[in-house]
Amino acid sequence: MIGRLNHVAIAVKDIAKASATYRDTLGATVSAATPQPDHGVTVVFVELPNTKIEFLEPLGADSPIAKFLEKNPDGGIHHVCYEVDDIIVARDKLKAEGARVLGSGEPKIGAHGKPVLFLHPKDFFGTLVELEQA
């Protein structure tokens, strides 16, 4: 069911610093920072040959990553995102097998403009899993 690893998301307090380190020290191709007020984050993509790293910096008062950064003040790996062909089929299969879908259970439009869902970390070995329709 799951396909490509779309991205690994890393939450950071200072996205400009993270971008500079990945660009200058690790020599990667790094996008401009894009504020996404609807998602409460500013986003930078690090383009690797086979996938992406996504830096997330809190934006606004109710950022969904604010608590994570309180617990992990240095930053840290926040989630992995797997692509699926049909997010509704994937969701219904997962729910039937007892996995918990976060929020309303209905896909939202994610940072890439495609439908996404998040799965409960307790059902996936402490790992927050995002599913994105390919």
Add this chain to the structure above:
Amino acid sequence: MIGRLNHVAIAVKDIAKASATYRDTLGATVSAATPQPDHGVTVVFVELPNTKIEFLEPLGADSPIAKFLEKNPDGGIHHVCYEVDDIIVARDKLKAEGARVLGSGEPKIGAHGKPVLFLHPKDFFGTLVELEQA
């Protein structure tokens, strides 16, 4: 400098359960579990179309992931591994720019039979980074 994302490593307490969930619930291709006594872990690879997820379960009394699982009893994302063309060139560039290489600073042969190094998470936004010679 960094190339492909070779893998994302997820530390788990029960690698059989994690393998079954990724195989049966997420529909992924999962390898057999391979004990690697030299590394203090048992390893399973989840083969995605563009990269791998690596499950790590502690093996033996001095497993390098034992403390991580004490702090993260559900499990969690442990590190990311980037490929580099020449691990000595990469190491020397990183050290020159102030990044800390863990351990002796000399590459060891990793789980895939290739030279690897680990970089200090404090220098990379709370993320443990493995470099592997491609």
